[in-house]
Amino acid sequence: MKKETIIAVVFGILLGGGLAVVIFFKNKQIQLEKSKAIAVNKKLNIYQKSTSINLQSLEILEPKDSTIVDKNKVIISGKAPKDSLLVVQSPVKDIILELKKDRFTIDFPLTLGENFIRIVVYPKDKKLRIQEKELKVYYLKDQL
Numbered sequence: 001m002k003k004e005t006i007i008a009v010v011f012g013i014l015l016g017g018g019l020a021v022v023i024f025f026k027n028k029q030i031q032l033e034k035s036k037a038i039a040v041n042k043k044l045n046i047y048q049k050s051t052s053i054n055l056q057s058l059e060i061l062e063p064k065d066s067t068i069v070d071k072n073k074v075i076i077s078g079k080a081p082k083d084s085l086l087v088v089q090s091p092v093k094d095i096i097l098e099l100k101k102d103r104f105t106i107d108f109p110l111t112l113g114e115n116f117i118r119i120v121v122y123p124k125d126k127k128l129r130i131q132e133k134e135l136k137v138y139y140l141k142d143q144l
Contacts, residue, residue: 070142
């Protein structure tokens with residue numbers, strides 16, 4: 001009985017090992033079939049044609065920074081990229097405009113004393129950066 005037991009154990013180990021190897025390779029083959037193959041593109045275009053982008057920056061033409069005025073409003077004019085969103089902020093008022101042209105003019109109210117005005121342009125093209133400028137305009141009543 002000792003001889004038969006040894007033969008049964010040896011055959012069990014061999015058949016179990018053989019079956020494990022077959023299952024391992026079948027499973028590996030199934031996994032390779034399920035995974036997506038990445039196609040290798042032999043032609044690589046390193047140089048791409050760049051489209052002409054109008055890189056106009058935000059430019060404030062009027063008023064200059066640290067300007068002193070004697071009226072309770074000021075006209076802000078400048079240049080910005082066409083079809084962008086313009087936001088003008090101050091403690092007094094916020095104005096949001098969508099620019100149809102590359103120039104803008106805004107009649108902006110002021111408070112007595114220092115007025116800190118922040119102008120931000122959000123371009124329509126997401127590849128371009130947001131641009132911002134800050135102005136200080138002083139409104140002082142003319143006192144005699």
